[in-house]
Amino acid sequence: MPPKKQRKSRKVVEKDVSEADFVLQDSPSGFRLDAFSSTTFQTRRQKLYEEARDSAKNLVATHVQLLEQARAHILDMKSQEVDAGHFLKEHIRQQSRQNDAYKEWHKSSGTFVAQLGQQRSSMIDETSKTLNMAATERNSTCRQFSKEARMQVEKSKEEEKLATDASSLIRHYKSLLIGTHDKKGRERKWG
Structure with missing residues (x-):
């Protein structure tokens, strides 16, 4: 050591x-x-x-x-806590009262509800048919209007063609009467 x-x-x-x-x-x-x-x-x-x-x-x-x-x-x-079981019991009582009220209402007005449902379905069917018929009528009316419009366009084209032909015919007769064109159809120049 x-x-x-x-x-x-x-x-x-x-x-x-x-x-x-x-x-x-x-x-x-x-x-x-x-x-x-x-x-x-x-x-x-x-x-x-x-x-x-x-x-x-x-x-x-x-x-x-x-x-x-x-x-x-x-x-x-x-001590101030509220037991959840109290709320559950109250909810079950309220739900059973609502179920009883619905059953009572259904017993007293069951036929009325059934008739109301049938009336409603028949009204919906009639309205649907009316709408379908209106669609068919609308389509036929649309076709008819487009057909008439096409005919008017063709008629106006023919009238325009006739007017053009008439104006050229009038010019031709004027030139013959006045003699402004030579034998070949060309305009003569005076002077």
């Missing part, structure tokens, strides 16, 4: 801020306090422990009080 290094002995003197002087001395066994400073240290330590115990007691008391308040609040909230 390697030899231990020995520490140099020295004295350190510190001034205690509050009560007493501590004298620390180096020794091979460690630091030691003298008798006077030991009692001061013990009283200060005891004071610190008492303060810590008091603050811990206060902290525990505060938290116990908070827990009791939370427990009371939770119990109050639980």
